[in-house]
Amino acid sequence: EVLDPSAVQDQEIMNIAHRGASGSAPEATTFAFDQAAEVENAWLEMDVQKTKDGRLVVIHDEDVKRTTNGEGEVGEFTLKELQNLDAGSWFNEENPNKADESYENASVMTLKEVFERYGTEENYYIETKSPELNNDMEEPLVELVEEYDLIENNSIIIQSFNQDSLKTIHELNQDIPLIQLLWWEVDEETGKRKEWLDITPAPEDMTAEDYEEIRSYAAGIGPHLTFEDTEVIDEEFVQKTLDHNLLFHVYTINSEDNMERLIDWGVTGIFTNYPEQLQRVIEET
Numbered sequence: 001e002v003l004d005p006s007a008v009q010d011q012e013i014m015n016i017a018h019r020g021a022s023g024s025a026p027e028a029t030t031f032a033f034d035q036a037a038e039v040e041n042a043w044l045e046m047d048v049q050k051t052k053d054g055r056l057v058v059i060h061d062e063d064v065k066r067t068t069n070g071e072g073e074v075g076e077f078t079l080k081e082l083q084n085l086d087a088g089s090w091f092n093e094e095n096p097n098k099a100d101e102s103y104e105n106a107s108v109m110t111l112k113e114v115f116e117r118y119g120t121e122e123n124y125y126i127e128t129k130s131p132e133l134n135n136d137m138e139e140p141l142v143e144l145v146e147e148y149d150l151i152e153n154n155s156i157i158i159q160s161f162n163q164d165s166l167k168t169i170h171e172l173n174q175d176i177p178l179i180q181l182l183w184w185e186v187d188e189e190t191g192k193r194k195e196w197l198d199i200t201p202a203p204e205d206m207t208a209e210d211y212e213e214i215r216s217y218a219a220g221i222g223p224h225l226t227f228e229d230t231e232v233i234d235e236e237f238v239q240k241t242l243d244h245n246l247l248f249h250v251y252t253i254n255s256e257d258n259m260e261r262l263i264d265w266g267v268t269g270i271f272t273n274y275p276e277q278l279q280r281v282i283e284e285t
């Protein structure tokens with residue numbers, strides 16, 4: 001049994017706040033999520049990994065270096081050690097024009113802390129990040145999502161680049177809507193998009209069977225727009241995907257021009273670091 005996309009999404013365009021409002025506050029902290037939560041209908045996007053002591057935490061990179069004052073892989077830290085790091089000052093240093101003293105107190109959050117803070121008032125768009133490093137994340141993740149009643153409230157989508165991770169989640173609970181993230185590189189010599197793992201050929205080569213395989217566990221796909229300076233998707237691909245009854249959520253779009261263009265192509269969702277700006281664009285189109 002696979003969920004119908006129309007039952008998964010009631011907004012015409014889903015506004016997916018990428019690591020929270022990460023363009024204006026340190027990503028994946030209360031500051032970025034609070035700002036995103038102020039935007040009507042925005043979904044809180046986040047990446048989940050596991051600490052050394054097996055806790056689910058919200059952090060994007062495999063290494064803590066870019067977004068904290070520490071160094072080393074997430075899985076080498078206990079929760080306590082991880083939460084002793086400063087996950088906000090880096091943002092002030094990188095973005096002096098957006099700096100805010102209060103960000104210096106930011107800490108890495110557990111997924112449970114996120115659910116405690118926003119409950120069913122907010123919607124969550126959670127990525128199982130690098131499941132090959134963060135083993136067995138799926139079961140505790142599904143348990144937590146069930147514990148906070150997110151499924152019956154239509155407040156949860158789970159995404160991953162890793163097909164096995166999504167299939168595992170689908171086996172654990174078929175009512176959780178899933179998005180298969182996709183990634184294509186462009187061949188320098190031919191300019192053609194290369195096939196991606198064994199999941200998808202180039203977009204123009206995707207067949208009914210390829211779509212059917214994704215439909216067997218997911219409600220939609222999450223492709224990117226560009227590889228280096230080349231666009232890897234187009235309007236035809238968006239329309240072909242919608243014809244195969246799959247949602248199309250594109251990442252990560254930060255310019256108004258691209259937001260408008262993609263909405264025009266018919267995408268059903270956009271990941272952005274600027275959810276407030278996207279909300280304005282959606283209202284104006």
Ligand code: G3P
Binds near residue numbers: 181
């Ligand atoms: O989850 C969609 C998009 O966020 C994937 O890229 O690297 O930002 O997690 P990344």
Ligand code: CA
Binds near residue numbers: 045046047127
């Ligand atoms: Ca992500």
